[in-house]
Structure formats: C-alpha cells, structure tokens
Amino acid sequence: MSAPFEAFLSTPQALAAFDAPAVVQAMLDVEAALVRAQAAVGLVPLPAAQAIAGVCKAELFDVPALVAASGRAGSLAIPLVRRLTETVALFDAEAAGYVHWGSTSQDVIDTALALLQRRALAVLDADLARLAAALLAVAHTHEEAPLLARTLLQPAQVISWGHKAVGWIAPLLRTRSALRVAAEAALQLQLGGAVGTRAMLGPEADAIARHMAEALGLRLPPDAWHTQRDEAARLYAELGVLCGVLGKLARDLSLLAQAEVGEAAEPSGSGRGGSSAMPHKRNPVASMVALAAALRAPQRVAALLAAMVQEHERGLGNWQSELAEAAGLFQSAMGAAAALAEAVEGLQVDPARMRRNIDALHGLVYAEGASMALAAAGLGKSGAHALLERLSRHTAATGEPLAEGLRAALQADAVLRERLGPAFAAERLDATLEALFDARRAAEPAIARARPRLAALQREARALEESPPPWPAPAGAG
CATH class of the missing domain: 1.10.40 (Ribonucleotide Reductase Protein R1; domain 1)
Structure with missing residues (x-):
C-alpha cells in the first residue's frame, strides 16, 4: 500500500500499476514466457514448461514475504525464483530443474518493468488524449474571447482565449508523440543471461529471445542492455518533459482561477477542492497535483540519468536506484494527466470577467x-x-x-x-x-494566428487517436 501523501498525488490505477502484486505478476509472466519459448525450440520438455507456466500466478505466492526477503537477497528475483522452484517441485520435481534456466535476475526484472511501463503508458496515453480533446473543445467554445496576456505576472496586451489555448495544446501533443517514439525503443525484452552473452541458452538463444519478445509484445533488441540504459533514460526524460508541460498548464489555470482574477475555474462539488476551515474556498486541486508532479519530476529524472553510469556488465546500486525512481516518475505523470483531464473537461471559463479585467486597466x-x-x-x-x-x-x-x-x-x-x-x-x-481600445479588435491578430493552428492541432489529435499506440497488451497477459 502506498503512503497516503503519495497516494493523493496520483490515482489508484497508477499506484496499482507498480505495486508489489503487479511487479511479482509481471516477473512471473516473464518466467512463463521464458520457459514456453525454451519448450518451443526443444530446450525444455513441453510438460515441464506447462508445469512451470501453470503456477506463474502471483496469488499463489506470499508477496509481502517475497518483498521482505528481497532486501537481504539484493533482488526481488532471487526469492521469487526460489519460491517458484519450490512450488513447481510440489507437483513436478523434474520440471523444477528448468525454472529460470539460462536467465538472470536482471533479465526478469528489466523485462517485467517494460511490461509494467507499457501498461502504465497505455493509461497515460488515454488520459493525454482526454486532456487534449477537452482543451481543444474549450478552446473552440471561447476562441474569440479577449483575454489579458500577462508577462512577468503583470498585464501586457490583449490576446484571445484561442491564442492562449494553442500554447497549452501544442506542447501536449508534441510530448505525447515523443513519448510514443521513446516507448517504441525503450519497451524491449531483456535476455542476456549472467553477463549478456546468453551463453547458457546455447545455439537456440536468439530463437528463444524472438519467441519471448513476440509472446510478451515487446521489441526484440539486438543485444542485452543490462548496463546500457540510454533508451530507458530517453523515455524517463520524456516523462519529465511531460510533467513540465502539464505543470505549465496547471500553473496558468491556477493563476486564472485566483478569485481576484476569476477568468477560469476548475469544476467544484462532491467534496472537490474544499477547505477544512473556510467554507468559501474553491481550491484548484487538479492543478495542485500537476504542479506537485512538475516539482518532483526534475529530481527523479536527474536520479535516473545519474543511474546510467553503471559498472561493467552489472550495476551496483545504480540499476537498483533506477528501479525505485522509475515507478515514482510514472505515477507522478499519470496522476497529473488524469487530474488535469478531469478538470479541463469541466473547466469553467468566464469571458465576461476577462473583459472586465481588461476594462479595469483603463486602456x-x-x-x-x-x-x-x-x-x-x-x-x-x-x-x-x-x-x-x-x-x-x-x-x-x-x-x-x-x-x-x-x-x-x-x-x-x-x-x-x-x-x-x-x-x-x-x-x-x-x-x-x-x-x-476595443478588446475584440485588439485580439484579432491573436485570433487569426490561433484559428489555423487550432485546426492543425485538431487534425494532429485525431491522427494520434486513430494510430494505435506502440505498447499493445499481449493476448492473455496477466
């Protein structure tokens, strides 16, 4: 269970995506795919493979005990493989000898992490699509409404709401596309054995890897990447950029929602954004979640970049820290995207207040x-x-x-x-x-620039919706 101060900055779905049962099940999915691939090439007897895969279910194991044992063992894979072997032996002693054959702990954990991240990215991508659609809708509804532009937090000139919205939507769609590209490279199989050579798998090693990648729905890399973390790091960096993009939107929305500005407001009701002391408060809680993510992401990305410096063929401390930091980065990004998607879908824009704020400056x-x-x-x-x-x-x-x-x-x-x-x-x-001194006329250049850009952004959003993401869940994945 996540700590309460972590939980309220994300979503139950995001937290569950990387909780202990999910991690253990993903690792068991990898073990099952490994032994099935070995059976497909004749390295393991089919009955043994079936016996092993048949017990690769997290509910059959004491997950908290495995997590507790991982600290002493130095890896979650070590107690899991031990318990998996013992469980298989209860039914088939011969099959137990084929558990984890020719693989290593990092193979299982890295591949399991790719599975978890793919599922998380599917959820994140859906929320980004919701957010983009909601922003486009509210942009078109109030496209020509005159709005104060503000520089250095002071009134500057008059623009339009549509012009403002373009500045939010364009980087969101760019980052969504960049995430897809990074995911195509980073979501890949890890199968190198003890030192990355697959030596214990023999001449069928490449065929086994190919079978596994196809079964798990992951990219098949040309080599093991145990200590070469560049493709994973690029995905983490894009997640950090996304948190910044969402934070920029949240910062603007929260400033527009200040009572003395009052030009936009997050939806209220059902206990949302209240105060324990002040009944009149209407706090922008979605913006709060996104800003918290933007605040924490740079440190997480920095730690993940620092973890790239790994020793020889297996890192000591750096790979392990990457595992811990990556989940938090995903959960922050997922929480921010989900919160803002819900908020913008119910965003309340006040064009009359915008005009009053312009007029209050006396020209x-x-x-x-x-x-x-x-x-x-x-x-x-x-x-x-x-x-x-x-x-x-x-x-x-x-x-x-x-x-x-x-x-x-x-x-x-x-x-x-x-x-x-x-x-x-x-x-x-x-x-x-x-x-x-007419606000609408003064905003006309901004409106003129915004209109074709909004149309282009709509086409881009539709194209992203119509193209399948690069992380489809494999059939029958647990």
Missing part, C-alpha cells in the same frame, strides 16, 4: 498600439514612447482612461498638433482610439 494594455500609431503618424518612435509612458503613469495613478489622457494631451499641445498634422485631427483621433 493601459493598448499603450503600445497607441504609441506605434502616433509614431507612424509623425511623432517618431522615441517621442511617441515617451508620451505614452507619461500618460500611462497618469492613468495608473488617477484611473483616468488612457484614451482621455491622450486626447487631452494632443489638444493641449500645439507642438504635437503641428507635428502630427491634419491627419490626426479630432475625428481621426477618435477613430484611431476606437480601434485601439
């Missing part, structure tokens, strides 16, 4: 546009910037709309009127200000 977010219009009309870049900087300070201090300050400045300054000329008469100024 300050249009200062750059006004400056460029005045510069083009004859005031020059530096002169226009200096004027708008002074007027912006006045607006911030008094609350007087920037448009009014600009109109008054031009009417009161004969030099400005002379430099700008008749093209900037009162009628022209009013028309210019009307264009500049």
Whole structure:
C-alpha cells in the first residue's frame, strides 16, 4: 500500500500499476514466457514448461514475504525464483530443474518493468488524449474571447482565449508523440543471461529471445542492455518533459482561477477542492497535483540519468536506484494527466470577467498600439514612447482612461498638433482610439494566428487517436 501523501498525488490505477502484486505478476509472466519459448525450440520438455507456466500466478505466492526477503537477497528475483522452484517441485520435481534456466535476475526484472511501463503508458496515453480533446473543445467554445496576456505576472496586451489555448495544446501533443517514439525503443525484452552473452541458452538463444519478445509484445533488441540504459533514460526524460508541460498548464489555470482574477475555474462539488476551515474556498486541486508532479519530476529524472553510469556488465546500486525512481516518475505523470483531464473537461471559463479585467486597466494594455500609431503618424518612435509612458503613469495613478489622457494631451499641445498634422485631427483621433481600445479588435491578430493552428492541432489529435499506440497488451497477459 502506498503512503497516503503519495497516494493523493496520483490515482489508484497508477499506484496499482507498480505495486508489489503487479511487479511479482509481471516477473512471473516473464518466467512463463521464458520457459514456453525454451519448450518451443526443444530446450525444455513441453510438460515441464506447462508445469512451470501453470503456477506463474502471483496469488499463489506470499508477496509481502517475497518483498521482505528481497532486501537481504539484493533482488526481488532471487526469492521469487526460489519460491517458484519450490512450488513447481510440489507437483513436478523434474520440471523444477528448468525454472529460470539460462536467465538472470536482471533479465526478469528489466523485462517485467517494460511490461509494467507499457501498461502504465497505455493509461497515460488515454488520459493525454482526454486532456487534449477537452482543451481543444474549450478552446473552440471561447476562441474569440479577449483575454489579458500577462508577462512577468503583470498585464501586457490583449490576446484571445484561442491564442492562449494553442500554447497549452501544442506542447501536449508534441510530448505525447515523443513519448510514443521513446516507448517504441525503450519497451524491449531483456535476455542476456549472467553477463549478456546468453551463453547458457546455447545455439537456440536468439530463437528463444524472438519467441519471448513476440509472446510478451515487446521489441526484440539486438543485444542485452543490462548496463546500457540510454533508451530507458530517453523515455524517463520524456516523462519529465511531460510533467513540465502539464505543470505549465496547471500553473496558468491556477493563476486564472485566483478569485481576484476569476477568468477560469476548475469544476467544484462532491467534496472537490474544499477547505477544512473556510467554507468559501474553491481550491484548484487538479492543478495542485500537476504542479506537485512538475516539482518532483526534475529530481527523479536527474536520479535516473545519474543511474546510467553503471559498472561493467552489472550495476551496483545504480540499476537498483533506477528501479525505485522509475515507478515514482510514472505515477507522478499519470496522476497529473488524469487530474488535469478531469478538470479541463469541466473547466469553467468566464469571458465576461476577462473583459472586465481588461476594462479595469483603463486602456493601459493598448499603450503600445497607441504609441506605434502616433509614431507612424509623425511623432517618431522615441517621442511617441515617451508620451505614452507619461500618460500611462497618469492613468495608473488617477484611473483616468488612457484614451482621455491622450486626447487631452494632443489638444493641449500645439507642438504635437503641428507635428502630427491634419491627419490626426479630432475625428481621426477618435477613430484611431476606437480601434485601439476595443478588446475584440485588439485580439484579432491573436485570433487569426490561433484559428489555423487550432485546426492543425485538431487534425494532429485525431491522427494520434486513430494510430494505435506502440505498447499493445499481449493476448492473455496477466
């Protein structure tokens, strides 16, 4: 059972994917596949293979006792193989002699981990598809809604909700694709024997490996990779990138959900996001889970990269630390994706509040546009910037709309009127200000850029949905 502070940052499904019964069953699946492959090439008698495979069921073993014994043994495979051999011997003493024949502990554990990771990635991929679909839906619903862009946490200019959503969706789809590519390489069979040569399997070693890979639904690598962890590390690195992508989305959503901003909110109700002391609270708990994952992933990925430096043909301490860190990284990523998928499916967007927040700035977010219009009309870049900087300070201090300050400045300054000329008469100024200080018009460039990108992202999402993931579960896998 996972510690409670670990459990609430993930999902029951993610935690179960790497719990002790799941690990033991995956290792037994590998042992069963090994002996069946050996029987297929005539290395092991078929009745012996059937006897061994028939008891490769985790429920027949005392899993907590195996885990407890693994610490002293130095590997979970050692007590498991011992107990598997003893169990087989109860029914067929001759067959017991073929248990784990020609393999090594790391073969079983690495291959079992690939099976567990494949199942976890299938769940993760489904949640990423849900999240992408939900983001696309909410992006289209409010595509043209004007929204404040914020730089250094301060109001900057006006963009559109669609433009904002593109920035969330595009890296999500890119990372989902990259995960698939990394998984195709990393989810592979490990079968090298004691030192990676498969020497004890004899001339049928390659055929046995091929049978095993096909039965388990894993890639068949050209060689053993006991201490060559580059392909596994790339998968872990992509998971770390995914946690960062999800964390970026969560950070933005949590900031938009602040009461004083109020432009978006996670769904509430059914005990979600409440406070033990303050009944009015509506905490963004999905964002919290994703941010926790983003916070922890860099350290986990760093540890996994450090574990690549392994000695000769079997690592001491580094491979073992990789096993421990990898599960936590998967569980963090899975928890974050599931939480955000549920939140975005029920996300509440408030375009009216977005517009009120824009209007509350009294036109300050249009200062750059006004400056460029005045510069083009004859005031020059530096002169226009200096004027708008002074007027912006006045607006911030008094609350007087920037448009009014600009109109008054031009009417009161004969030099400005002379430099700008008749093209900037009162009628022209009013028309210019009307264009500049309308949020929807100011967001039009962002909308124009977002619309084709959103359409492309929709096509990409559909393509990802239609293509099968590279980690199908093998038929009859336990």
